[in-house]
Amino acid sequence: MGQTLSTPLSLMTDHFKKVRERAHNLSIEIKKGKLITLCRSEWPTLVSNWPAEGSFDLDLIHRVKDAIFGHPDQVPYVVVWEDLVLNPPPWIKPFLSPQKQLGTVLAVQERKGRLCGRSETSPSAPFYPILQGVTDEELIFPPPYQPPRPPPQAEDPEGPPGLSGAAGGSSGPAQNTRGRRAASPMGPADSTVLPLRATGPPDDNGNQPHHYWPFDASDLYNWRAQHAKFSDNPRELINLLETVLFTHQPTWDDCQQLLQILFTMEERERIQTEARKVVPGANGELTTNIDLINASFPLSCPDWDFNTAAGKERLRVYRQTLLGGLKVAARQPTNLAKVGDEQQGRKESPAAFLERIMEAFRQYTPMDTEAAETKSAIIMAFINRAAPNIRRKLQKIDRLGEKSIQDLIAVAERVYNTRESPENKQARANDHQTRNLAHILLASTAGEPKERERMSPLRDC
Numbered sequence: 001m002g003q004t005l006s007t008p009l010s011l012m013t014d015h016f017k018k019v020r021e022r023a024h025n026l027s028i029e030i031k032k033g034k035l036i037t038l039c040r041s042e043w044p045t046l047v048s049n050w051p052a053e054g055s056f057d058l059d060l061i062h063r064v065k066d067a068i069f070g071h072p073d074q075v076p077y078v079v080v081w082e083d084l085v086l087n088p089p090p091w092i093k094p095f096l097s098p099q100k101q102l103g104t105v106l107a108v109q110e111r112k113g114r115l116c117g118r119s120e121t122s123p124s125a126p127f128y129p130i131l132q133g134v135t136d137e138e139l140i141f142p143p144p145y146q147p148p149r150p151p152p153q154a155e156d157p158e159g160p161p162g163l164s165g166a167a168g169g170s171s172g173p174a175q176n177t178r179g180r181r182a183a184s185p186m187g188p189a190d191s192t193v194l195p196l197r198a199t200g201p202p203d204d205n206g207n208q209p210h211h212y213w214p215f216d217a218s219d220l221y222n223w224r225a226q227h228a229k230f231s232d233n234p235r236e237l238i239n240l241l242e243t244v245l246f247t248h249q250p251t252w253d254d255c256q257q258l259l260q261i262l263f264t265m266e267e268r269e270r271i272q273t274e275a276r277k278v279v280p281g282a283n284g285e286l287t288t289n290i291d292l293i294n295a296s297f298p299l300s301c302p303d304w305d306f307n308t309a310a311g312k313e314r315l316r317v318y319r320q321t322l323l324g325g326l327k328v329a330a331r332q333p334t335n336l337a338k339v340g341d342e343q344q345g346r347k348e349s350p351a352a353f354l355e356r357i358m359e360a361f362r363q364y365t366p367m368d369t370e371a372a373e374t375k376s377a378i379i380m381a382f383i384n385r386a387a388p389n390i391r392r393k394l395q396k397i398d399r400l401g402e403k404s405i406q407d408l409i410a411v412a413e414r415v416y417n418t419r420e421s422p423e424n425k426q427a428r429a430n431d432h433q434t435r436n437l438a439h440i441l442l443a444s445t446a447g448e449p450k451e452r453e454r455m456s457p458l459r460d461c
Contacts (some may be wrong), residue, residue, distance in 0.1 A: 003093035006095070008054030009039050012081075015091055022084060027316050028246045029323075031111040031370060034355065037407060038077050041351040042412070043067075056096055058087050072243035073235075079246070207308045215254055220261045230267050235359055237262060241326060245319045252301055252315065255322060272299065275325025280317070288388070297321050331363060338364040344387045350412035354405070357381050379405060390415045 011366045012019055045049045046067040050060055061082050068074040088096060143160045160325045191433060202208035213240050227236040239256070244250065250258065260267045279296045281287030296317055305311040332338075339360045344353040357378060382405070383394045391413045397411065 008056050008095070009036065010053070011092060012039075012054065012084075013093065015089075018089060018091075019080060019084070021075065022089075023080045026076075026080065026083065026246065027320055028079065028242065029078055030080055033358070033370075033405065035077055037351040037355065037409075038074055041349060042074065056092070057332075058082070058085055061085060065403055073239035075243045076246060107277045124316075202309070205309060208312075209307050212251070212306070215248075215250070215257055217261075221258065224262055227262075230330070234363065238323075238326055238330060241323060249315070250319070252298075252304065252318060253305060255319065271322070271325050272297075273325075274328040275321050278324040278328065279321055328441055331366070333364075334366060335364045339381055340385070342381070343385050344390070346387070350386070350390065350409055350416055353386065354378075354382055354409060357385070375405060376401075379408060382408065386412065387416075389419060 006014075012035060013032060016035075019035075020207065038055050040052045043064050044052055047060065047063045050064060055061070061078065065078050065082065068078060084092060085096070165440060185351065187439070223240060227240055230237050240262075244258070245255075248254075263271065276293050276297050278294045279287055281289065281292060287293065296314075302314070304314045306315060339357070340359055342353075342360050348356075361367050361369050361374070361381075362380060367377065369378065383391060385443070393411060393415045394400070394408055397408075
């Protein structure tokens, strides 16, 4: 006891089963290896003071969350990390200082305030704020689909960007569509509006009222233009859908709109066919009961009320099943030659190359990259296709078969970070060539005695 130093990352990996359960509760999937890669290699490059062993500092977590914009595959990992700090389990609580735990409570309250559409006011604000320019009729019957207007004198300039932008301008349902909010003066962050947004706390039965904003067509077509086709690179659209299905909580109709715009007709049919094969049964195992499949993954619009706990659970299972079908449909016919074609680039980090190797296994083989029996195949592919200097170093490791992927990545990262830059290598080659030319010149002029005496100092150099 007391001999090992626990870090945030080591706590996450030691309790990864519980971390994965938390991710499943949030309807997202995470992998242990990628979590380690992101924490040690990717996030320190995006946020300079993010430690390689992780942090429970909410400010740092929020900075990482802001910095990964444009990397949808990283969003589930930082979201789970943030949720574990906001709602810490017993194995994390002892590692949070009292100040951070107080900050966690305040952050939870702030997040609930955002979900309910409320604006936080400072303690010095009057208890009964004076609302200017609001009629009595508006106070009694507020406009539908629009959050309450914050008091002008209590408006916090550093508050959440998605709340204050809804208070001004025109009203009505069109004002709160995604396209209108994207054009507001608050900037790009204000366009992040969820199709389903909670408007109050749940009741004793878990029912909670929601407001609904449909997707804006321009967002969907922008996503299609910015990502590769599913047939060319399925991982890009899988990462996008993983993020959108979690953060936007789309309804059944929204999911059909996503499928209609982002995929071809043949791809849509294949995704839906594969999804109906992975519908979970009552015990969590895959089911072949056609009635249960039709109830969990219907092909026609179901009567699911997202304001009720049962309706929200139906939508969660549908989105999770749709994502499972998307991943199965992305698999290509088994082709190990495609895995062997992967080669580490000159400026590619070992962690990024390993992720590319694992993606090739997922796409071109039926192997489960998380299974223990697949690890040896991944390790051999990583070693054989690594850069020459890294490959030579890895092949010299004693008892290589007993090493884990993380051990090999650590060795490869050291070699990669200490490699000689092309500029220094060229300068060293030029110096060597200059010395050789000087020796040749010395040898050709050393025949005469006077020249020999004059060149003797050069020989001493």
